[in-house]
Amino acid sequence: MSDKAATADLSTDELVNGVIEWISIESPSIDAAAVNRMVDHVAQEFEAVGLETERTPGEDGWGDLIRGRAPGSSRANKGILVVSHIDTVHPIGTKESGNPIRIEGDHLYGPGTYDMKAGAYIAYYAYKRLLEEGGEPKLPVTFMYIPEEERGSPYSRKYIAEEARKAKYVLVTEPARDGGKVVVERKGSARFKVTATGRPAHSGSKHEHGRSAIKEIAKQICDIESWTDYERGVTFNTGIISGGTGVNVIPKDCVIEVDHRFVRLSDGQEMEARMLGLEPYDPDVTLEVSGGISRPPMEATDGILDLFEKARAYSLEHGLDLQYTGRTGGGSDGNLTAAEGVPTLDGLGADGYGAHQLDEHIYISSLEPRARTWMKLFERLD
Numbered sequence: 001m002s003d004k005a006a007t008a009d010l011s012t013d014e015l016v017n018g019v020i021e022w023i024s025i026e027s028p029s030i031d032a033a034a035v036n037r038m039v040d041h042v043a044q045e046f047e048a049v050g051l052e053t054e055r056t057p058g059e060d061g062w063g064d065l066i067r068g069r070a071p072g073s074s075r076a077n078k079g080i081l082v083v084s085h086i087d088t089v090h091p092i093g094t095k096e097s098g099n100p101i102r103i104e105g106d107h108l109y110g111p112g113t114y115d116m117k118a119g120a121y122i123a124y125y126a127y128k129r130l131l132e133e134g135g136e137p138k139l140p141v142t143f144m145y146i147p148e149e150e151r152g153s154p155y156s157r158k159y160i161a162e163e164a165r166k167a168k169y170v171l172v173t174e175p176a177r178d179g180g181k182v183v184v185e186r187k188g189s190a191r192f193k194v195t196a197t198g199r200p201a202h203s204g205s206k207h208e209h210g211r212s213a214i215k216e217i218a219k220q221i222c223d224i225e226s227w228t229d230y231e232r233g234v235t236f237n238t239g240i241i242s243g244g245t246g247v248n249v250i251p252k253d254c255v256i257e258v259d260h261r262f263v264r265l266s267d268g269q270e271m272e273a274r275m276l277g278l279e280p281y282d283p284d285v286t287l288e289v290s291g292g293i294s295r296p297p298m299e300a301t302d303g304i305l306d307l308f309e310k311a312r313a314y315s316l317e318h319g320l321d322l323q324y325t326g327r328t329g330g331g332s333d334g335n336l337t338a339a340e341g342v343p344t345l346d347g348l349g350a351d352g353y354g355a356h357q358l359d360e361h362i363y364i365s366s367l368e369p370r371a372r373t374w375m376k377l378f379e380r381l382d
Contacts, residue, residue, distance in 0.1 A: 004135030005375035006317060015367040016108060018125055019350075022086075022117040023110040026095055027063070029087040029150045035063025038086045042066050042145055049128045051143065062155045063087070063147035067163070070141045078168035079140030080381060081342075083160065083333045084120035085149030088112035089356050099358045107352075109361040118362045119173030119349020120145060126374030137378040139168060149333055152191060152294045157336055164337040169307055169381055171374075172334040172346040175355060180366060181325035183347035184308055186298040187233065188268045189331040190260040192275050192291035194220060199284060200245075200252040210250025211284040214243045217254040219281050224258060227271065233263030234271065235329070258291075261329050268293050295335035300324075303343035311345060314376035320369040330355075348374070 027038040039055065043066060046053045051068030058064050070079075090111035095101050101110035108118075127141065144163055146156045153160065164170055177183060196217045201210030221238050228235045236258060243254030258275070262268040272292050280287045298304075312322040325347070334346035350370060352362035 003379065004130060004133035005372060005379045008129055008133045008372070008375060010129060010368050010371055012364065012368050015122070015125060015371060016103070016364060018121050019108065019113065019118045019362070019367070020101060020110070022121050023101060023112050024095065026090065026092050026111060027087050028089065028091050029062075029148045031092065032058055032061055032063040034092060035087055035147045039064045039066050039145070039147065042086065045124055046143070049131060056159065058147055059155045065147055065156050065159055066145050068143040070137065077140050078166060079142060080137065080378065081163050081167035081170045081337070082123050082141065082143045082173065083146065083170060083337060084123065084143070084173040085116060085146040085333065086120060087147050087150050088115070088117070089150050094358070099360055103364070106364050107361040108364050109359070111360065113362045114175045114350065114352035114360050115355035116174050116349050118352070118367070119175055122350060122367060122371050123171070123173050123348070123374050126371045127378055129371070130375050130378050135379050138380065138382040141378060142167070146333060152189075153333055153336070156333075160333050160336045161340055164340040164342045167337070167342050170334065170337040170342050170344040171348055171377060172332060172337070172344060173349045174332045174334065174347050175349040176347050176351040176366070176370075177325040177328060180351040181323045181347065182308065182311070182345060183328055183332075183334070184304050184324045184345065185300040185327045186331055186335055186346070187261045187263055187327060187329045188265060188293065188297035188335065189295045190262070190268055190272055190291065190293045192258040192260065192289060194256050194258065194278065195288040196220070196254045196280070197286045197288075198250070198252050198282070201250040203248045203250055207250065211282055212250050213254035213285060214251045216280055216282050216285040216287070217241070217243065217256055220278060220287070221256065224275070227274070232267055233261075234267050235261045263297060263327065265296055268296070295331040296339045298335045298338040298344065298346070301338075301343070304338065304345065307343040307345050310381065311373060311377060314380060315369070315373040317376070318369060318372050320373060322373070
């Protein structure tokens with residue numbers, strides 16, 4: 001078979017226009033209708049290249065999950081699973097006022113450009129162009145686009161694990177890091193919700209009758225945050241807090257949400273047990289803790305490093321010297337596929353800057369070489 005990926009004429013304009021079309025359909029995770037408008041568009045894109053589309057209705061208020069499978073491929077054959085997410089952290093309207101879609105030099109701005117609609121589009125475009133050039137993947141290809149990855153993939157994770165077990169390789173379109181580097185290892189993550197319930201009272205006339213939930217939670221936060229240990233790669237962040245009904249009322253309720261990251265699974269399990277075992281300082285206040293490990297660590301196994309070396313060799317042919325970054329603290333669905341023992345290469349999306357920020361953008365110059373690498377991965381991995 002001739003090498004179509006090496007000789008194909010790829011259009012940067014086509015790539016830019018495709019990315020703009022995708023980011024123009026805003027799709028915050030918590031807005032299922034908005035996410036499903038993006039799913040509708042992806043379904044059209046899949047059908048345009050002959051992929052067999054499978055759409056799974058969302059649960060618990062999430063948008064739909066969509067898969068596209070190469071036609072005629074045997075489900076028994078282990079192939080390539082491409083994992084992307086089409087949800088973003090940005091609310092509707094960001095494309096007009098918060099981070100307007102625009103091009104400034106080599107920078108394409110807009111909500112979700114870098115994390116990660118550009119990467120999701122690059123993989124699709126590379127597959128489409130390979131077919132248009134008369135080439136074909138050696139292995140069956142399945143695209144899987146996730147609707148709530150930014151919220152930890154609570155609904156999709158069972159489907160991600162199921163598809164990973166059918167795959168020989170997993171390629172994840174999360175954005176490139178540190179100047180274009182791919183990702184071969186990530187920290188694990190856990191999420192917890194801590195609810196304190198005290199006793200309300202008038203803060204002026206009956207202060208002694210009250211039991212403050214906020215005071216209890218404040219002490220718990222100090223304990224939890226003190227468990228951060230940078231040498232072990234263990235961090236805690238209390239990112240959300242709410243409580244109280246009025247400044248003159250001893251607060252009956254207080255709730256926090258805690259993010260925990262870890263390098264070693266054993267550390268994550270140790271801290272999970274510590275969180276779930278929290279006891280109140282005030283015996284008249286009750287504590288309820290829920291949550292746990294959401295993503296295990298992604299470790300740089302021999303299989304992952306071998307897959308990286310193949311990708312690097314392909315990219316070097318067209319002048320892209322792929323490197324991999326050090327372990328990153330951000331989680332992805334690649335954590336879940338790697339946990340199934342499947343070689344997973346992450347961070348194959350566009351290079352850029354500003355994930356989750358209002359100056360989020362990609363470097364237009366990164367699109368064509370990354371797309372060409374994707375074409376070679378599809379055409380040559382066996």
